[in-house]
Structure formats: C-alpha cells, structure tokens
Amino acid sequence: MDLRNIAIIAHVDHGKTTLVDELLKQSGTYRENQATTERAMDSNDIERERGITILAKATSVEWKGVRINIVDTPGHADFGGEVERILSMVDGVCLLVDAAEGPMPQTKFVTSKALALGLKPIVVLNKVDKPAAEPDRALNEVFDLFANLGASDAQLDFPHIYASGIGGWADLTLDGSRKDLSALFDLILAHVEAPRQISRRDEPFRMLATTLGLDPFIGRILTGRVESGRLKVGETLKALSRTGEKLEQFRVSKILAFRGLSQTAIDLAEAGDIVTVAGMSKANVADTLCDLSIDVALPAQPIDPPTISVTFGINDSPLAGRDGAKVQSRVIRDRLLREAESNVAIKVEDTPSGDAFVVSGRGELQMGVLIENMRREGFELSISRPRVIFRDIDGERHEPLEEVIIDVDDEYAGAVIDKLTSARKGDLVEMRPAGHGKTRIVAHVPSRGLIGYQGEFMTDTRGNGVLNRIFHSWTPYRGPIQGRRQGVLVSMEAGVSVAFALWNLEDRGKMFIGAQEQVYEGMIIGEHSRDNDLDVNPLKGKKLTNMRASGTDEAVRLTTPVRMSLEAAIAYIDDDELVEVTPKAIRMRKRYLDPHERKRAAKVG
Template sequence: MTDQSLRNIAIIAHVDHGKTTMVDELLRQSGAVREGAAMDERAMDSNDIERERGITILAKCTSVEWDSPADGLTRINIIDTPGHADFGGEVERILSMVDGALLLVDAEEGAMPQTKFVLSKALALGLKPVVVLNKVDRPHADPDRVLDEVFDLFASLGANEDQLDFPVLYASGKEGWAANDLEAPRDNMAPLFETVIKHVAAPEVAGGPDAPFRILATTLEADPFLGRILTGRILAGTPKPGMTYKALARDGSLVEQARVSKILAFRGLKRQPIEEAMPGDIVAIAGFQKASVADTLCDLSVTDAIPSQPIDPPTLSVFISPNDSPLAGREGSKVQSRVIRERLYRQAEGDVAIRVTDSPNGDAFEVAGRGELQLGVLIENMRREGFELSVSRPHVLTRRDEDGTVLEPFEEIVIDVDDEYSGGVIEKLTQRKCELAEMKPTGGGKTRLSLHGPTRALIGYHGEFLTDTRGTGVMNRSYLEHRAHKGAIQGRRNGVLIAMGTGEAVPFALWNLEERGVMFIKPGEKVYQGMIIGENAKDNDLDVNPLKAKQLTNIRAAGKDDAVRLTPPRRLSLEQAIAYIDDDELVEVTPENVRLRKIELEPHMRKKRAKAMAEG
C-alpha cells in the first residue's frame, strides 16, 4: 500500500555543493516560510559549529507542501544530510528512511569523493536518484562534462538500467531556480518539485492504518523537557500519544516498554506535536528511556524487529582522558573521569559511527570514529560544554583477514591544485605510500589528482599540503576500503621546544628562542615544565627556558635597550594540534586553551616507538 500524497527524499552531495542553500529556497518557494518572514541563511544548519565552519554535521528533516497541477497537494519530507565523509554514518542511516534522493553535483567541480560515497549507498538501497547540476551560473561551470562524469560514476558503481535512466535538472540554489534544460526559463523551483513528485515513488507501507504499529529508529537526540526523541519513518500503523509500545533490539530481544508522551511531525522549520501519524510519514517519538538507534519501536503484538543496514566501521581512534597537567581545573568545570565517560557514551548512543571503549586501567577512553574532523568536532563540542581533556595522537584501526594479513584503512584522495604545485604534492604523497590513480587538467591552470593511500599517511599532512600549495590547494578524502598494511611511514620531521620551568612566558626569552624555531605561545602565557611551546628547526627535541628575563645593570651600552620585536606565534587549531603531536605527546584541551605537552611513555610503549623508528 502507498500514500500517493506523500514523498520522502534525501538531499545528498559532496561538502559545499549547495545542499543547505537549496533547502532554503525550497522552504521559501513552497510557502513553508511565510513570505517576508525572517529566515537565517542556511536555516537547517542550526548547530554553532555548523554555522562557523559552513558544513552540515547532523542530518535534519523538514517538510514542505507543493500543489502540483497534475497530482494535487503533496507533502514532501526533505532530509538535509552531511556532505563530509567523516559524517557518513549519518547519511547511511538516513537513506533507509527515504524513497528517493536528490544528488546535487557542482557544475564546475564535478563528482567528488563524497559524491561517490553517498551515491554508492543510495544505489545499494535501490533508490533512483534525481541528478541536479547545481551552480550552473558560475563562470567556469561545464554542465555537459559534469553530466558525463556523473553517468560514468553511476555505471562504475553498478547502477541498474532504471537507475541509469535518471532525470537531470539544472539549477542555481543561490539564485532560486531549476530548469529541465539549459535553454528553459529560469524562474523558480517548480520544475524540481514536479520532478520529485513524478519520479520519486510514494512510500510503501506494510498494511493499512489499522495494522500493528512499527517504526525503525534512525536518529536519536536528547531534549531537556521530553527526554529521548527517536526519529524514523512509520512502516505500518498509526501511533497515537498516550499509547504503550515496546522497543526491540536488532536481534528481536526486548529493550523496554514505554508510554509515548508525544509524537512530533516536521512542518517547515518547526517540529509540531500531532494527535495521530499516518503510515509512511517521518515522525519523532518521545517517551522511551532506553531505546536507541537501529531499534524497532512497535506495537506490543509485534515480535520481529525491522532489519537495519550495517554501518561502515570506524577507521581512526584517539584516547581521551581527564586533564592532569599542572594547570588542570582552572578553566573548565567538568574535569572528572566519570563525567567524561558519561558524555562519551551518550555521544556513542546517538552516533552509530562513534565507538567508545574503556582502557584497562579505567582512566582513559578509546574513542573511534571516521576521521580527524569527526573526532575534532566531538572534542570541540565537549570543550564548549566546559570539559577539560587530554587527547592522544590518532591511530588507525587495523584488522586481519582469513590469512592473518594485517589490513589498514585506505582512502581515496582527490586534490585540485595549481599546475605548478602538482609535482611537489605527488612527491610528498608517494613518499607517504600513496599511489597516483589519475591525473587530469581541469582548466584555469589547475590539475586534479586522484590518489589511493593509507589513512595514517594523511594524519598531520593537511598543514604541510597548504604550505606546499601556498594555500591554494583543495584536498578531499573518503574511506575506500581496507587493504594490506603498507609498512612504516615517516612522521613529523621536526622536533619540538619544551619548557624547562613553570611560570609566565617572558618576551625577552621568546625573542632569544626565535632562532631555534617557530613559537606556539605569546608573552604572558602560562607555561609549565614539559609543555611544548614551539617547533624546533631541527629534528630533535630541545629543552628551553621561556622564563629567562633580561639582566638589568646600571651600565648603558649600544643595542642594550632595543625594543623586543616578536614574530606572531603559530596558533594550532584543535584538529591541527591533534594531527601534529607524536606518540609521546598529548593535546591538553580546555574551554579557553589548546596546549601541547610531552609525556613519559610506559616501558612497553617506549619499546614499540623505538621499533617503529628503527623501521623508518
């Protein structure tokens, strides 16, 4: 059975190809936002970090109504998904809720790594995407070339004949128009709405409204008033507030029984309580205390859980522990191991791509995720909530195949760079055990490089990449597969400058230390013994004294009273700091500062590090 007046679609694309801007226009032109009413730019990016970085991190649902001349009034549930590969776990869950997808591709950049990743997931689920070539109004847009690239991508991913026969739209989300061809009038988004209603199937439901209620929970969030809120698409039945339902785990075992306190539906930018939800609709349910993502919420008579798609495993992990430096507890309010543990496990409940395990001694927690950005966003959120943490160097998660061969995660790396810098980039990455798969000119004096390489080869490389390309290069990465371990890879080449004492850094001392390397701190900052205050120009670590003041005498001499002029320090962001450190170093994260420090390794870790250095 289907509800012909309903459509569920997801918007999928590579990061910065215009998904959230497109949703803004769909909301305006459908009337979901009243004409003349104030609406923030990129309204769906409600998280502070999303707005600061201009990326979507959490998948969000909205809903619009469109009065089609042929089909009448139709409600379209739209899910805005993340575009960065590190948040691919969000995309994988969301696609199970929808019956179609809008695949947005930048008409200048073309198909990128995340485009390939999300499209492969959509095709595997049997979805038939509608291709939207966005930003065709850009000066260097080449929609014909990009359309050929997209078709080749569909074919390489094993799309069937129905999927290969995809409809194509040309659009500019910023200008607010879509068209069926490049010569058509560029008035509004009506062609996109009509194409969605025509080509996306209405949701199929198991039985009618009187069938036993069933829904698969795909997202989880915490509300200070309603508690746990689980979102999913209703497969059967009509849930009502006040009814008692149960939650089943993936294996069919009972998780809990609970009385539903509220059922919320997505209407425009708001989530409104409703008295009854229809099969096929996407709703949020409050009232459960233990149910989580991938659980089936259902009527008491149901015995079988709804099957859910497996999620790709994490590829990178860090150890997070309480901050135990001499400056601990001065800036944050949440410093206890117990509080940190609760916060990490709460994150893992709602994000299936995050995995948290306790260390044997119980004072540290291994947090595994998809990449440096995902882990960095988690730590940044905790920092803003008042936590103080110590974070270790990231390491990749390996596994063994049936023959006992060690496998490590590999990534597809796509780089757009000026022609003059392409040789240096290729040289650096091949030294890091990456292999060049493709190299082609993209016009405008730029070259696109496609490489395959180990995930660990890219840890800490991005800063070096920006230096080598004078800040003009763009690098995108996406998990590819696990392959045989590539052996030792050379890490950071420079040593660090380590403070010998505790106090406040003195300008005169930093001025004298500038010839030794690059400073990470400025005068007046608190330092302590073992804290890393800069990068050594040579490959060895060096103990230095940033507290040494100028000796005052009553003898005046030429040059003695020259003003101290310091070079501005290099400030490392949280992600840069985590990628920069070595195995015997930690990042100290507080609400106000990011510091680096040396640690004394355990004997077994010292042996392991010495062996790794001996192997190159």
C-alpha cells in the same frame, strides 16, 4: 495528504543547504513577515561556523497538495553514520553536483549507499551560472560514477535539472526562464514514488528508529519512518533490539511531525510519514518500536566500522581545572557514552587505568567536532594522536586505504605527488588537467599517511590546494611511514613567558606561543628547526646592570606565533605527545612532563 520522502545528497560546499533554504521559501513555508536566516537547516553552532552539515535533519514542505519530507544529509564521510541510517527513511534522492567541480569523494560515498538501497536519483547540476561551470562534463562524470558504483538500468536512466541554489531557480534546460524552483518541485513529484508503506496502514504499528534526541521537556525521543499501521498518543508500544530481544514496554506520551523547520505535535501518525515519538526510556537507534503483538524486529542498515581511534583522558597538566568545570574521568566517560548512544559510528572503550577512554570513529574531522562540542560544554581533556585501526583478513594484517582527490595549481603538482607516493606509501591513480591552470590528482593512500598531512599540503601548495578524501578499501599493511620530521621546543620552566626569551629562541624554530602566556615544564612552545626535541627556557629575562647602554640595545620584535586549531594540533602531535583541551585554550605537551621521565620512556621505547 499524499506523501513524498526524499534525501538531498551533496559534497561539502556544493550548495545543498542554500538550495533547501530556497525550497522552504518558495513553498510558502514561511509567513510573509517571518524573519528568516541563511542556511536555516544548519542549526548547530559548529555547522554555521564551518559551513558544513554534521547532523542529518528533516524538514517538510507542501507543493500542489503533496507533503514532501526533505532530509538534509551530512556532506562529509566522517559523519557517514548519519547517512547510512537516514537513507532508510526515504524513497528517492536528489543528488546535488557543482557544475564546475563535478562529483567529489563525499558525493561518491553517500551515492554508493543510496544506490545500494535501490533509491532512484534525481541529478541537480547546481551553480551553472558560475564562470567556470561545465554542466555537460559534470553530467557525464555523474553517469560514469553511477556506472562504476553498479547502478541498475533504472537508476542510470536518471532525470537531470540545471539550477542555481543561491539564485533560487531550476530549469530542465540550460536556456530556461530561470524564474523559480517550480520545475524541481514538479520533477520530485513525478519521479519519486509515494511511500510503499501507505498500503500497510491497516497492519499493526512498526517503526525503525533512525535518530535519537533528548528534549528538555519530554525526555528521550526517537525519529524514524512509520513502516506500517497507525499510532495515536497514549497507546502502548514495545521496543525490540536488532536481534528481536524485548527492551521495554512504554506508553507514547507525544508524537511530533516535521512541518517546515519546526516539529508540531500531532494526534495520529500513519505509515509512510517521518515522525518523532516520545515516552521510551531504553530504546535506541536501530531498535524497532512496534505493536505488542509483533515479535520480529525490522532489519537495520549495517554501519561501516570505524577506521581511527583517539584516546580521551583527564587533563593532568599543572594548569588543569582553571578553565573548565567538568574534569573528572567519570563525567567524561558519561558524556562519551551519551555520544556513542546517539551516534552509532562512534565506539567507546575503557582503558585498564580507568582514567582514559579509547574512542573509535570515522576520521579526524568527526573526532575534532566531538572534542570541540565537549570543550564548549566545559570539559577539560587530554587527547592522544589518532591511530589507525588495523584488521586481520585471512590471517594477514590490513589497514584502511583512502581515495584522495586533489585540485592544485600546475606548478605544485610535482611536490604533492612526490609526498603522497614516496613518503606516504600512496599509489597515483589518475592525473589530468582540470582547467584554469589546475591539475586534478587522484591517489590511493593509507590512512596512516594522511594523518597530519593537511598542514604540510597547505604549505606545499601555498594555501591554494583543495584536498578531499574518503575511505576506499582495506589493503595489506604497507610498512612503516615516517611521521613528523621536525622536533619540538619544550619548556623547561613553569611561569609566564618573557618576550626577550622568545626573541632569542626564534633562531631555533617557529613559536606556538607569544609573550606573557602561562607555560609549564613539559609544554610544547614551538617547532624545532631540526629533527630532535630541545628543552628551552621561555622565562629567561635580560640581565640588567647599573651601567647605561649607549645605542647597544635592540628592540624586541617578535614574529607572530603560529596558533594551532584543534584539528591541526591533534594531527601535529607525535606518539609521545598530547593535546590539552580546555574551554579557553588548546595546548600541546609531552606525555611525560618531567625531562628525566621522558628520557627513561625514550630508552624503554
């Protein structure tokens, strides 16, 4: 069967996974009576909850006798390690752009990778049926983006199509029939070239591994595109590292191909197709699986280096071991190394103490998703504040700089610009009206200045602002940046919190806990209204006497406490604080629980 391999690129919430749902339905992938779900490609629980694509996944549809392998790529730059590998498997990209918002930062990130590989794009202007849609403006912005990214003349001569993923239609003109997606299918067949690997089917077998998985029945599995030759079940292959070193020799126990949403066992894999191979024990992502006669590894796409690091440690609080079963440092280390094996954008290093591990990655969201997965698996952890990774370039210290694009109501634009430029050492690049009473702000801000800024931004914009960020470049170190301005309220007792005590503490600041919650000495229970930390007693009850009160009692009515999400807590803490993560709770605490230790550490610091 003739083949096409294509990746779909889009910013978060531009409708990519919804469009793939419709492609699957209209290509006849589902049986007539088959039960289907929304966002079928977002199979991970966290992906469904957050509405984002985290893991790159492939599917396959048939149209007019041609098999189209479709790869759904992550829409967030924090998961860009997935994107950089996946794009090496395809021959074209389908760039999905919201007709109202235009190309956004994550679109820019993935598109730059695709253009650098020489892939020719198809631009799909999605959501053109929205009231605020401006497809002509969005199309011009896409052209400008391609030009700025150094696209070739052939790439700039891209076809475009108007679509509504949720409506299930695509047309070459705005005033088309709006019936189905047949125009998009036909455009893919016409514009995307068949894999050039098809002409190499008589050569020895070679395949570059791009994703790693673990199947409970067949063990370690590697997915990639067959670069040359044919492969049958039972044949013997060898695995070569990037440098050409032989890692192992193994017998192929199973070959799986994507057919719709599921993977089906096949007897023969041919050059050009995207398949999954089982049987190896050591081979990893970016390794070459090849015939025994081959000694040269396939070139692997370089991966951008990490920009932030977080320390994962054992949970050593007084409440440790109550919720989770996986609490030992050995178990935590094994889990982190397993993650680093399948996700090449993550690096894991041991600390001298041996009970903590430095995990480096792309951003706070990537770290948050890893921690959330671990707590759901029964782990208990203590997490440090994210730290930016510095680089020495020509003997000068450099730090990562991020491009921030903000859409905000006109009345709040001044406050946002002031925070980004003066307090967080950013540079304003562009400011223009975005229509409908909104302003678009583009700024270049050091990554250090954005750690913990999301919560402050939502407060400044009354929850109406939208902030998108992406790594831009390395910049010379810009000097110290002020961290959190407020101090915290720290419990000086261990026990169960009392409503009367919390009610009296409300004058001191915002509370993070409610009544009848377990607390311990050194646990952070609220934010102080001033800039210093304050030790308080949340267990102090009302003094009782045998005298009867006459109308002097006040009813205790507590303000609803602020409940921190995992990412919010990690961004909120200071350098001398930790986040305690268990399957059932997220707490913040001081690194040193004893107040005397804290004072000594402050003097040394």
